[in-house]
Amino acid sequence: MMPSRNEIQKRVRRRDWLKNVRDHYDVIVIGSGLAGLTCANILGKTGRRVLVLEQHYNFGGMATWFKRPGGHIFDISLHGFPVGMIKSCRRYWTSEIADSIVQLKSIRFDNPQFQLETTFDRQDFTQILTQRFGIAPQTVEAFFTAARAMDFYDDSRMTTRELFQKFFPNRTDVWRLLMEPICYANGSTLDDPAITYGIVFSNFMSKGVYIFQGGSDKLIRLMKAELRRNGVDLCGGSTVERILLDHGQVSGVQVNGRRIGCDAVVSNANLKTTIEKMIGEEHFDRNFVEQTRAVRLSNSSCQVYIGIRKKERLEYIGDLIFASTWPEFDSAAMCSQHVTSRTFSMYYENTRPGCDRYSVVSSTNANYDEWSRLSKEDYERAKQHLIEDALNGFEKYVPDIRQKIDHVEAATPLTFEHYTRQVKGATFGTKFEGLQVSMDLPKQVPGLFHTGSVGIIMSGWLGTINYGVIVANEADSYLTTINLRRDRQGACCRNAE
Numbered sequence: 491m492m493p494s495r496n497e498i499q500k501r502v503r504r505r506d507w508l509k510n511v512r513d514h515y516d517v518i519v520i521g522s523g524l525a526g527l528t529c530a531n532i533l534g535k536t537g538r539r540v541l542v543l544e545q546h547y548n549f550g551g552m553a554t555w556f557k558r559p560g561g562h563i564f565d566i567s568l569h570g571f572p573v574g575m576i577k578s579c580r581r582y583w584t585s586e587i588a589d590s591i592v593q594l595k596s597i598r599f600d601n602p603q604f605q606l607e608t609t610f611d612r613q614d615f616t617q618i619l620t621q622r623f624g625i626a627p628q629t630v631e632a633f634f635t636a637a638r639a640m641d642f643y644d645d646s647r648m649t650t651r652e653l654f655q656k657f658f659p660n661r662t663d664v665w666r667l668l669m670e671p672i673c674y675a676n677g678s679t680l681d682d683p684a685i686t687y688g689i690v691f692s693n694f695m696s697k698g699v700y701i702f703q704g705g706s707d708k709l710i711r712l713m714k715a716e717l718r719r720n721g722v723d724l725c726g727g728s729t730v731e732r733i734l735l736d737h738g739q740v741s742g743v744q745v746n747g748r749r750i751g752c753d754a755v756v757s758n759a760n761l762k763t764t765i766e767k768m769i770g771e772e773h774f775d776r777n778f779v780e781q782t783r784a785v786r787l788s789n790s791s792c793q794v795y796i797g798i799r800k801k802e803r804l805e806y807i808g809d810l811i812f813a814s815t816w817p818e819f820d821s822a823a824m825c826s827q828h829v830t831s832r833t834f835s836m837y838y839e840n841t842r843p844g845c846d847r848y849s850v851v852s853s854t855n856a857n858y859d860e861w862s863r864l865s866k867e868d869y870e871r872a873k874q875h876l877i878e879d880a881l882n883g884f885e886k887y888v889p890d891i892r893q894k895i896d897h898v899e900a901a902t903p904l905t906f907e908h909y910t911r912q913v914k915g916a917t918f919g920t921k922f923e924g925l926q927v928s929m930d931l932p933k934q935v936p937g938l939f940h941t942g943s944v945g946i947i948m949s950g951w952l953g954t955i956n957y958g959v960i961v962a963n964e965a966d967s968y969l970t971t972i973n974l975r976r977d978r979q980g981a982c983c984r985n986a987e
């Protein structure tokens with residue numbers, strides 16, 4: 491029998507999670523999100539002694555899943571990522587992980603401006619934009635070329651709205667086709683820098699949308715096995731309270747009331763929490779503190795998990811359905827508690843080969859503040875409303891859905907905050923300005939690094955894995971430098987003797 495949630499919590503509290511850890515590591519990674527795990531894996535592979543500390547008993551952060559009685563298993567953030575994941579996983583993880591990544595066949599749009607089905611790649615989008623929306627082929631080509639050429643070092647003043655206006659003036663139907671999925675994928679709006687749009691959109695357009703076959707549980711299981719093979723120590727149930735400094739330099743962490751020494755810390759926890767709570771603003775210069783305070787968080791999410799009864803089937807109706815009743819693309823309306831736009835992610839029996847179960851997850855972008863200010867009763871009512879609304883919306887695609895299900899529940903921004911400690915349940919970390927703050931952290935406190943969802947482009951499964959790689963290389967160089975310095979100091983002392 492599956493243990494109750496209370497029983498699990500009791501077991502978590504009773505266990506000594508830090509029983510087998512050493513007193514000192516080269517690097518401690520705080521958090522087991524995809525960025526933290528990837529960073530730890532690379533450092534472990536290069537021979538560094540690495541410890542991952544995760545406050546939850548499960549690993550993966552937002553790349554997670556949960557089980558419910560009746561054989562249900564729901565994925566939280568497994569809806570789609572770009573093809574680049576295959577290369578990143580093969581290079582920085584294992585072939586088994588890379589080989590489990592499969593393409594989604596059909597992405598549907600259903601809104602008052604248009605209804606269409608696409609493979610969500612450049613070729614299909616070119617055809618849709620030219621034939622269906624009547625855009626000149628050379629304009630489409632010029633747009634793709636401009637988006638493809640964008641990178642982080644470009645001028646970030648042009649907004650996505652200005653980019654769209656330049657290529658497709660006042661064509662809000664085209665803007666919707668180009669923007670709605672990206673808004674779901676990273677919470678960006680028309681007012682964010684165009685480069686954040688261009689980079690993410692081009693990643694998807696290259697070859698379509700992919701997911702991990704076998705589910706998030708299989709992915710994290712394989713990642714943990716690879717981390718162990720590379721000598722990385724893994725501890726769940728371990729909440730880091732403070733990052734410790736010695737003469738302004740990282741010297742360890744305080745976790746579950748115990749001190750563990752290290753030469754470097756990579757925090758995969760929320761950027762603001764890392765700076766403001768785990769270290770303290772007094773250890774940074776004033777400009778940096780101001781810059782950190784000015785970092786805006788991305789929006790959060792709501793989800794409704796719909797479990798199909800054993801032996802019931804769902805006919806194939808597409809993999810992702812972007813369903814909206816709102817007249818035009820509008821990122822504020824997409825976050826509203828009064829939901830008008832949602833993505834239905836379909837999990838058929840082949841999502842987890844060997845498991846003949848189906849489920850549907852309805853996701854919407856959401857504002858934390860709208861949910862956090864509700865009384866307990868209103869919160870429960872609002873959740874119920876969310877569930878009813880999602881089922882009503884889904885009846886359009888599967889009219890007898892209510893007869894096929896035996897489990898349904900909802901998550902809100904408060905749920906995401908609770909499980910991942912992302913401030914305000916931010917689904918995609920921070921807005922663009924957060925990336926500079928994250929990258930500048932080691933200049934402020936030697937030995938302190940941050941990796942994880944920031945700056946829009948470093949969010950999502952692919953963005954965070956790639957950022958984990960970048961930060962692992964930086965932390966590795968830092969460790970090499972301090973070890974060389976120590977060797978030189980040791981040699982000086984020996985010569986002096």
Ligand SMILES: Cc1cc2nc3c(=O)[nH]c(=O)nc-3n(C[C@H](O)[C@H](O)[C@H](O)COP(=O)(O)OP(=O)(O)OC[C@H]3O[C@@H](n4cnc5c(N)ncnc54)[C@H](O)[C@@H]3O)c2cc1C
Pocket residue numbers: 520521522523524525526543544545546549550551552553566567568569570571675728729730731758759760791793853906909910911912917918919941942943949950951952954
């Ligand atoms: C509803 C939803 C849908 C999504 N859909 C998609 C999608 O379809 N495609 C896609 O690419 N991306 C999607 N994402 C985004 C993607 O899941 C995230 O961008 C990515 O997983 C974040 O990884 P991360 O490494 O930044 O950190 P997180 O996953 O946030 O992990 C941070 C970890 O740090 C731990 N932690 C925090 N504080 C402490 C502490 N003090 N001590 C110890 N541990 C700590 C947390 O428990 C957590 O495990 C979605 C996200 C959500 C919420």
